[in-house]
Amino acid sequence: METLNYRYEHGTRTLPVRPELVGVVSSGNLEVLIEAVDLGGACSVEIKTAARGFGAIWQAVIGDFQQRWQLADIRISINDMGATPAVVSLRLDQAVESMLEEK
Amino acid sequence: MDWQQLVAQLFPQGHSITETAQFLSGSAQVDGNTVTVVGTTGHTPIGIEIALAQAQAILATVRQHPGRPIVILVDTQGQRLRHRDEMLGINSYMAHLGKCIELARRQGHKIIGLVYDQALSGGFITSGLMADACYALPQATIRVMGLPAMARITKVPEERLTELAKDNPVFAPGPENYRRMGGIAEIWSGDLAVQLQQALAAVSNQDQRAALGQQRGGRNWSQRVVTAIVDGVDVQPA
Amino acid sequence: MSLSYLEANARERIAHLLDVGSFEEFLPPAKRIVSPHLGQLDAPVSFDDGVVVGRGTLQGLTVFAAAQEGGFMGGAVGEVHGAKLVGLLKRAVQDGAEAVLLLLETGGVRLHEANAGLIAVSEVMRAVLDTRAQGVAVIVLVGGSNGCFGGMGIVARCANVVIMSEEGRLAMSGPEVIETANGVEEFDSRDRALVWRTSGGKHRYLLGDCQQIVADDVAAFRAAALAAVQTCKSASTALTLAGLEAEQAMLTQRIARFGTLSEPQDIWVALGLSATQAQQVPMLEADAFVALAANYRVKG
Numbered sequence: 001m002e003t004l005n006y007r008y009e010h011g012t013r014t015l016p017v018r019p020e021l022v023g024v025v026s027s028g029n030l031e032v033l034i035e036a037v038d039l040g041g042a043c044s045v046e047i048k049t050a051a052r053g054f055g056a057i058w059q060a061v062i063g064d065f066q067q068r069w070q071l072a073d074i075r076i077s078i079n080d081m082g083a084t085p086a087v088v089s090l091r092l093d094q095a096v097e098s099m100l101e102e103k
Numbered sequence: 104m105d106w107q108q109l110v111a112q113l114f115p116q117g118h119s120i121t122e123t124a125q126f127l128s129g130s131a132q133v134d135g136n137t138v139t140v141v142g143t144t145g146h147t148p149i150g151i152e153i154a155l156a157q158a159q160a161i162l163a164t165v166r167q168h169p170g171r172p173i174v175i176l177v178d179t180q181g182q183r184l185r186h187r188d189e190m191l192g193i194n195s196y197m198a199h200l201g202k203c204i205e206l207a208r209r210q211g212h213k214i215i216g217l218v219y220d221q222a223l224s225g226g227f228i229t230s231g232l233m234a235d236a237c238y239a240l241p242q243a244t245i246r247v248m249g250l251p252a253m254a255r256i257t258k259v260p261e262e263r264l265t266e267l268a269k270d271n272p273v274f275a276p277g278p279e280n281y282r283r284m285g286g287i288a289e290i291w292s293g294d295l296a297v298q299l300q301q302a303l304a305a306v307s308n309q310d311q312r313a314a315l316g317q318q319r320g321g322r323n324w325s326q327r328v329v330t331a332i333v334d335g336v337d338v339q340p341a
Numbered sequence: 342m343s344l345s346y347l348e349a350n351a352r353e354r355i356a357h358l359l360d361v362g363s364f365e366e367f368l369p370p371a372k373r374i375v376s377p378h379l380g381q382l383d384a385p386v387s388f389d390d391g392v393v394v395g396r397g398t399l400q401g402l403t404v405f406a407a408a409q410e411g412g413f414m415g416g417a418v419g420e421v422h423g424a425k426l427v428g429l430l431k432r433a434v435q436d437g438a439e440a441v442l443l444l445l446e447t448g449g450v451r452l453h454e455a456n457a458g459l460i461a462v463s464e465v466m467r468a469v470l471d472t473r474a475q476g477v478a479v480i481v482l483v484g485g486s487n488g489c490f491g492g493m494g495i496v497a498r499c500a501n502v503v504i505m506s507e508e509g510r511l512a513m514s515g516p517e518v519i520e521t522a523n524g525v526e527e528f529d530s531r532d533r534a535l536v537w538r539t540s541g542g543k544h545r546y547l548l549g550d551c552q553q554i555v556a557d558d559v560a561a562f563r564a565a566a567l568a569a570v571q572t573c574k575s576a577s578t579a580l581t582l583a584g585l586e587a588e589q590a591m592l593t594q595r596i597a598r599f600g601t602l603s604e605p606q607d608i609w610v611a612l613g614l615s616a617t618q619a620q621q622v623p624m625l626e627a628d629a630f631v632a633l634a635a636n637y638r639v640k641g
Contacts, residue, residue, distance in 0.1 A: 001383055019371040024350050025387040026412030033370050033388055050385045077373075079385050155592055162589055165582055184519045186528040190539045190605050191595060192550050194513040198498030199588055205470045206580045224450065224459060225513060228492050232463040247455045252521065257452050259382055273378050274455050286460040310467045312460060313424065322457060324377055325424040325464070331374075332367045332394070332428025333435060338374055 004047040004055055006062050011043045011072030020098040023091045030080035030088060032095040036073055043071040049080040061085045065092045104240065106144040106176065109219050112295040113174075114140075126153050127176055128160045134300050139164040142176030142230075149226040150183030154196040157230065161203040165210055172213040172303055173204075175234055179226030181248075201229035208235060213306040215299065217291070218243040218278070235306045236288040238298070239278035245287070246276035272321055285316030317341075344559045346484040347508045351393050351408035354444055357559040358482075358566065359397035359406060366395040367432070368425060376419050378454045387413045390421040394429040396436070400567055405433035408444035411487040417451035418493060423461025430468040433477050440478040440570045443469075443500065448515070449491015462492035469499045473580065478502070478573035482562055483509035483551075488540065490515055501578055502569040503551040504562060505542035507627065511550065512540035534623065538605040543622055543630060547609055549591065549639030556627040591639065613637040 015036055023031040030049075037044075045062050076095070083091070106127060110118050113131070120129035120140050125147035131140050141160040143153060157175075164171055182193060208214055216234030218227070222245045231237040239245060247253070250268060254261035267274040272283060281287040291298040313329055316322030323341050331338040344357055355364055368374050370388030379386050391413035396405050407429050409416040418426075426443070433441045450458040469479050481500040483489045488510030489497050497503055497511055505511060516530035516539075529535060538544055545551040553569065555561035599608045609619040614637055625633065 001380070001385060019369065021352070021370040021388065024410055024412035025385050029412065031370075031387060035371055048385065050383075077388070079387055081385050151592075151596060155589070155596070158585075158589060162582070162586060166586075182513055184514050184522040184527075186519060186539065187600075187603060189512050189514060189516075189519065189528075190544075190603075190608070191599060192498075192512075192545070192548055194494035194511065195498045195550050196592055197495045197513065199585070199592055201466060201495065202470065202499060202580055202588075203585055205467070205474075206582060206585055209474060209580065210582075225492065225495075228459065228463050228466070229495055232460075233466070245456075247450055247459050248452060252518070253452050253455075255521070256518075257382075259453070263382075267381070271381070273381075273457050276456075280456055281460070284456055284460055286456070286463070310464060310471070312464060313427070316460070322420060322460070324374075324420050325427075325457075325461065328368070328374060328421055328424035329428040329431065332425065333432050335367075335432075337372065338368070 002049050002052040004049065004058050006045045006059065008043045008066045009041065011041055011074070012070045014072050015074055015096065015099040018099070020095060022094045022098055025079045025081050028082055028084070028087065030078055030083040030091055032091045033077040034095040034099060035075050037075040039073050039075065041072045043074045043076070045076040045078070047078040047080055051080070051082045057085055061088050065089065069096055071096070104219055104242070106178070109176065110140070113299055115296050126156045131174070133172070133303065136172070138172040138174050139168065140174045140176065142178070144178050146178055146180045146221050148180050148183035150185065150188050151191055151193050151196040154193070154200045158200040158203045161207055164212065165207050170211055172215070173207055174299070175214065175216040175230050177216060177218045177222050177227055177231040178220035179223060180221060181223030182225030197225065197229045201233045204233040208308050213303055215302050215306070218245055224248060232286070235308055236302060237286070238289055238291050238302060239281065239287045241278065241290050241292050243278050244276055245278055245281050280321070283319045283321030285312040285314070285319060285322060345557050346506060346559050346562055347486055347557050349559060350412060351410040351444065354559060355393055355406055355408045358442070358444070358563050359399055359404070360401070364395055364397035366393060367429065368394070374421055376421055376454065378419060378457060382453050384453055390419060390425065391416060392422045392425050394425045396438070399563070399570060402439045402570060404440050404442055404570065405429055405438045406442040406444065409446045411446035411485045414451055414453065415487050416447035416485070417449060418447060418458055418462050418465070419451040419454035420457040420461055422451070423458070423465050426465045427468040430472045434472055434475045438477055440480055440573060441472060442480050442482060442566055444482045445489040445493055445497055446485030446487050447489055447491070447493045448487060449493050459492070462496065466492070466496050466499055469496055470580065473501060473578045476578055478570065478578045480504065480566055480569045480573070482566065483511050483542070484557060484562060485509065488512065498550065501573050502553070504553040504555060504565045504569060505545060505551045506555055506557045507542045508557050509542045510537065510540040511545050537623065544605050547612060547634055547638045548595070554627060554631060612639070
């Protein structure tokens, strides 16, 4: 397993308080836990992945994601079992959308 | 240890246990009282017939001998691996045996299990592990599955599993690990008859294995998670 | 709009089975109560250790529910996963629930946690029977692609009611394990039709090992669960000597009637279906199958 951490300062969009989980830790898939946390406006992402050596790709995917959403005071935690960048992107967007949904 | 030697040591006051196709049944004397004895020998696989035979003996005890303690002797290579047993619903036969033991418990029968040779997974989970408490002899082998099969199913290399099986409590087969995890109450050596008497005296009908595993340091999470959910709080530190 | 139970994940199943918005999860993923054992095998963990447990309502009735996530480790039971089930079963008694619904999709003991997994399944078994003894019905739902196998296949038959879809399977050892142990002649694990005739919902329903069979639709499972909860209110949930003696007789009969047969379809014919009807069984929709089975099935 490999652990990767990313942090983006000066986000602008905050999300509702209730934590959400999307995805499943099955082969080629991942779970994304998203929570509102006071990080002084930052967005932090921690990834535990079964596929080692893909740091640069994760960086690109997460970077694009944060470009899209500009999240602030959000912690994202991921357990990954070899998902493709496309699936990772999808789950991240689903995670944000699940927080924006009316419940 | 062969079953005749075992029961001679367990029941010096006498017994009438017989074997039919590796199924043991009968009664025995412990401290002046009669107990029902049921079990298996010859590392037999547990198929639908032998599960049913054990259940029958338990039900007969509940029906005919209120309050009589029950001793379950375990020696098995696990569940029988045949299409026929699956087709006929071996899981139902196993569940039935487990439910009969549970009924006996509810009706006030004390139930002690003893692994005296081998105990694998499915052959054990509805007999020994359904007793009020399960004990083991020091030379017993208790395991979930053989390593080659485990390697195939988990995709963890066999060499890695073999390494872990040497001294890792989660993987190492054997009574000492199960004892530490709370699955086995104690390991018996010395005077087996005395140990059995003590076990019968110490019986509780509550499942204490998670608490025991916590006390003994072999399982640090089970009891804490159960307590957290029951009490509606966060999991407390160990 | 129908939602396939088979294709839904554990969280989706619970959310749609219970009354909308009623589910409150115990030890949710944000608590991060993960497996303490998977790390040493360099295997990924899941924030809920593969099982969602909590409380909700079913047509207003308070029920406790658990759903195993078949996608994670095949839904297999490890230390934390098993303890969540035990905690749920105990809390249901304490809070006076109407029933506990167990949405099982699992290979049984999580081999990656070996000894801890075996003891965990055993504790779940005792907890199910203890919950029943204290007046709370336990209802099992089986309809996921992994089926309900291993020690959990035994636990399922410790419940008051088993509800299955045709897609569901309920057994002990999987076909691959049997084929590996005793050869392809014993059980060809790639013969999917045989696998489902042997352990699938329709066969179990005919044999009397499952009390309700439904279409692959969460709404159908919901209706069946509600019916089961209502049925269980009208009788004691605990084990009885009479009940177990009847089960002993039923299981003895089963061997006497079918013990020499090797093909499940022959069992269905022995139950009274015609050869043609028996061949049609796998093709029938749930309602049509239930109607056909009514005259022939063993009432379990």
